[in-house]
Amino acid sequence: MSKVKGPVSQFIEHNYRHFNAAALIDAAKGYEAHLDAGGKMMITLAGAMSTAELGISLAQMIRQDKVSIISCTGANLEEDIMNLVAHSHYKRIPNYRDLSPQDEWDLLEEGYNRVTDTCIPEEEAFRRIQKHIHKIWQDADQKGERYFPHEFMYKLLLSGAMQENYEIPVEHSWMIAAAEKNLPIVVPGWEDSTMGNIFTSYVIKGEIKASTMKSGIEYMAWLADWYRHNSAGKGIGFFQIGGGIAGDFPICVVPMLYQDLEMHEVPFWSYFCQISDSTTSYGSYSGAVPNEKITWGKLDIHTPKYIVESDATIVAPLIFAWILGM
Template identity: 75%
Template sequence: MSKGPISNFIEHHYRHFNAAALVDAAKAYEEQLANGHKMMITLAGAMSTAELGLSLAEMIRQDKVQIITCTGANLEEDVFNLVAHDHYKRVPNYRDLSPEEELELLNNHFNRVTDTCIPEAEAMRRIEEHLFEAWKKADDNGERYFPYEYFYQILLSGELEDKYQIDPKHSWLLAAAEKNLPIIVPGWEDSTCGNFFASYCIEGKLKPSTMKSGIEYMMYLAQWYQDNATDKGVGFFQIGGGIAGDFPICVVPMLHQDLGLDSIPVWSYFCQISDSTTSYGSYSGAVPNEKITWGKLHIDTPKFIIESDATIVAPLVFAWLLDW
């Protein structure tokens, strides 16, 4: 398939520095897929509130990604946007807000993420009742699921369809649910819906064991990696840093060093989009070569860092891969 106007623009103008790194990373990602490698994308930050679903959903539908790791916030905020988009409040002058103006947003039940405020009642509380019903049903039946599986249940049931406020094709989580894509969510407890779940457990309405744990997520990922890496390895496309990137990339050294499975290939490709500088032990700012010392990457693994804003860069990389 020939490239579209966005890709042609990128190839013509993006020739040096971070721009060239973007093109190199996108072409290498494309080569990984052509050679039969599966790919993981990791989402840190507030990429769902940034509406990355506008491009990521199509990446999922076109099988450009086979597994996702994300924070609990990115898992839930895609659904918040799906059902409450019309009620979001944009604050373009957010740098100028006084503490009093921030308090006013709180009092009006708006939770600010940079220049975008998520409405508590229309987004968070609207989803809570549906999740609680799914959690409670599993709890009563002695069943246990991962966090993403409960979201899949409420999305695929159709019970939210009359609440959609965006075109559903722009929800990356709905696209993932329709593909039954595995989603690793380390530290899910650090999210609004994780807080909901904890509160119900404190009140005795649910049991903590109804939600599968982070250790079980690592066990699941270890088996998934063995089943899907074959002799090729899996590519790793990291947006941001933190636990969304660090948790899944560690599965390879665990398989090698703790389970003695030396024949399992390391990650076959690595790219990180980050604006974190390299300093003071920061994982987000660590250069890819540091990962060689941890057994995550090889010397000859294709490695890229695009030092820029992921809300700008990720859609461009995806546009290249989608021939837009």
């Protein structure tokens, strides 16, 4: 399907001809072809992509129906909202490589938590969200209701409770875009996040029952059902940003359905791309080449496979720009 491309895409096509640059455009064209053929796409977010403000491009991908489901870490789930309500309080440190242990301690004393060159302000970010989400957790607990982590965040955003605190255009928040579309999300290992730690503190204090928050096992069971009902036709692609649990967790749903539930009609993932700076190495799943996933029953021999060994903060927005025709 021929499409008119904007200046960013034209620049990519003219200049990106070899090595990781060529892999980038191959992956982008493969993604586009998958959607054009009627396929769906999962995007997985590892690292600190929300703090890197991937929402500027990812929100557009969501609004234009270029992504059907997201798997992300608890950190990425919450950090988009943190940036939404505390953006002006963030501190950027371009010379972060030169910081001494004392410099790092001073940042902590000032209420900052550093992610590479960006410092998240604890009071304005974490605590501002905590005040509102705590009430939503409590209400559900008292009513005997249970929800997934992302569903609680959707409730928070759709309530408008923090709207007066927004400090960036809502068009730049991928979580707002996702909430408005009720986009399916799975959040493996949510307990690892700041909000997960805070929720656990209320459980330890006896204020909220642990069961009020649905678990990772329930996420996997939900994902298995979603996959079965959405994998017909061209199937579901897998676009992995970074490594870790955000990608490892959902990709396993296919071999689980096939091997453990003996649903042999379930198709493999029908597109695969990983953007990672984790190069091929011994025993590193994040650095494993896509073909290794064939032996685990995740990808087919004929699944289009791409790997871009580069910085996802640079690569992902460019691939999204191509798909969006920018």
